Amino acid sequence: MTRQGGIARVDLPAGAHRDTLAVREGLPRTPWGENSEALFLTSSFVHPSAASAAARFANEEEAFVYSRFGNPTVAMMERRLAALEGTEACIGTASGMAAILLLVMGLLKGGDHVVCSHSVFGSTIRLLQDFGRFGVETTFVSQTDVAEWRAALRPNTKLLFAETPSNPLTEVCDIRALADIAHGHGALLAVDNCFCTPALQRPRELGADLIVHSGTKYLDGQGRVVAGAVCADEAVVDGKLVPVMRSAGMSLSPFNAWVVLKGLETLAIRMQAQSARALELAQWLQAQPQVERVYHPGMSTHPQHALAMTQQGGVGGPVLSFVVRGTGAEAARRHAFAVIDATRICSITANLGDTKTTITHPASTSHGRLTEAQRQAAGIVQGLIRVAVGLEHVDDLKADLARGLATITA
Numbered sequence: 001m002t003r004q005g006g007i008a009r010v011d012l013p014a015g016a017h018r019d020t021l022a023v024r025e026g027l028p029r030t031p032w033g034e035n036s037e038a039l040f041l042t043s044s045f046v047h048p049s050a051a052s053a054a055a056r057f058a059n060e061e062e063a064f065v066y067s068r069f070g071n072p073t074v075a076m077m078e079r080r081l082a083a084l085e086g087t088e089a090c091i092g093t094a095s096g097m098a099a100i101l102l103l104v105m106g107l108l109k110g111g112d113h114v115v116c117s118h119s120v121f122g123s124t125i126r127l128l129q130d131f132g133r134f135g136v137e138t139t140f141v142s143q144t145d146v147a148e149w150r151a152a153l154r155p156n157t158k159l160l161f162a163e164t165p166s167n168p169l170t171e172v173c174d175i176r177a178l179a180d181i182a183h184g185h186g187a188l189l190a191v192d193n194c195f196c197t198p199a200l201q202r203p204r205e206l207g208a209d210l211i212v213h214s215g216t217k218y219l220d221g222q223g224r225v226v227a228g229a230v231c232a233d234e235a236v237v238d239g240k241l242v243p244v245m246r247s248a249g250m251s252l253s254p255f256n257a258w259v260v261l262k263g264l265e266t267l268a269i270r271m272q273a274q275s276a277r278a279l280e281l282a283q284w285l286q287a288q289p290q291v292e293r294v295y296h297p298g299m300s301t302h303p304q305h306a307l308a309m310t311q312q313g314g315v316g317g318p319v320l321s322f323v324v325r326g327t328g329a330e331a332a333r334r335h336a337f338a339v340i341d342a343t344r345i346c347s348i349t350a351n352l353g354d355t356k357t358t359i360t361h362p363a364s365t366s367h368g369r370l371t372e373a374q375r376q377a378a379g380i381v382q383g384l385i386r387v388a389v390g391l392e393h394v395d396d397l398k399a400d401l402a403r404g405l406a407t408i409t410a
């Protein structure tokens with residue numbers, strides 16, 4: 001089954017670069033000749049005749065029918081994101097979690113087995129665990145130890161699921177090694193590319209079969225909408241995912257698709273600029289006496305620095321974490337809260353992917369539901385602070401963090 005109402009291809013010169021695709025792909029103009037992408041806020045589409053409606057419902061004639069499974073603005077976003085990821089196709093979803101739900105529903109059935117890093121997004125872990133009720137079992141393994149992934153394979157393993165770099169410790173996994181393991185076993189590799197986006201990291205080129213996105217983060221880039229997408233070959237998108245979307249309806253709203261579509265135009269320059277600020281801030285933090293440890297893949301001290309640099313186009317990404325000193329968990333937590341509360345620029349929010357820098361205390365927010373022992377094992381200590389760096393001047397961000405750090409006496 002193909003999606004009804006595909007959009008016309010844009011006639012771009014062969015070999016056009018990604019920067020060009022980011023602003024030009026996915027804009028088939030209407031007869032009005034608009035220069036900016038049109039927003040089609042319509043739930044259904046009108047047919048010229050009853051016979052034509054019948055043909056379209058029977059999938060014998062290409063046309064948009066109903067926005068649960070096809071809308072021109074959503075199709076434009078899908079075309080543009082697919083071009084950036086280097087996949088044949090893409091399907092937009094209501095959120096990042098809806099993208100993962102669609103992927104699981106489309107690809108797996110009761111009796112299948114999944115191998116997943118235990119450092120992926122918390123809701124991803126819960127969703128995969130929930131699918132245990134439907135007979136899909138998941139084994140969670142180390143983010144960085146490839147041997148653990150291989151050892152976890154079972155005859156019924158159908159999917160490997162990875163996310164890199166991880167949140168909040170920026171641990172990097174080797175996409176090409178995981179793709180080789182998956183393919184050697186007849187399984188697929190899905191990569192959540194939320195933290196790097198195709199501007200820095202293209203999992204498809206490294207062998208991944210499916211790329212998952214929370215469009216809520218860097219693809220929108222300005223913290224406005226919740227959105228998601230799955231990028232893959234046409235056979236997977238049209239054959240496995242579209243039929244689920246048609247009946248299950250985790251559809252992306254045209255308005256949210258439009259916001260993401262426009263966000264993609266500035267994605268590459270935002271990712272470069274925010275990553276450069278993040279690296280400078282990370283290096284500055286490392287030199288502060290009140291800071292015990294800094295996590296950022298761009299730093300030469302990062303355990304997977306070399307891998308990150310080849311896999312992420314030489315860029316560490318916009319997210320960093322750091323641990324403030326404190327004797328004992330309670331003091332560390334007090335110090336972390338003091339640093340966060342002393343900021344006047346950073347937004348205190350667990351969200352990320354915004355031009356506005358966000359700051360959060362993972363141990364009491366995103367990882368608050370874990371036990372202290374689980375947190376310790378995962379490295380989510382009480383002194384840990386995550387910063388998702390935006391576009392403010394880096395000197396202002398340093399001053400914002402220095403204010404709280406100055407109050408810490410070890």
Ligand SMILES: *Cc1c(COP(=O)(O)O)cnc(C)c1O
Pocket residue numbers: 095096097098121124163167192194195213214215216217226227228
């Ligand atoms: C936020 C996030 C998600 C979930 O996306 P939503 O759009 O919030 O549903 C999935 N994976 C990662 C890595 C995320 O950061």
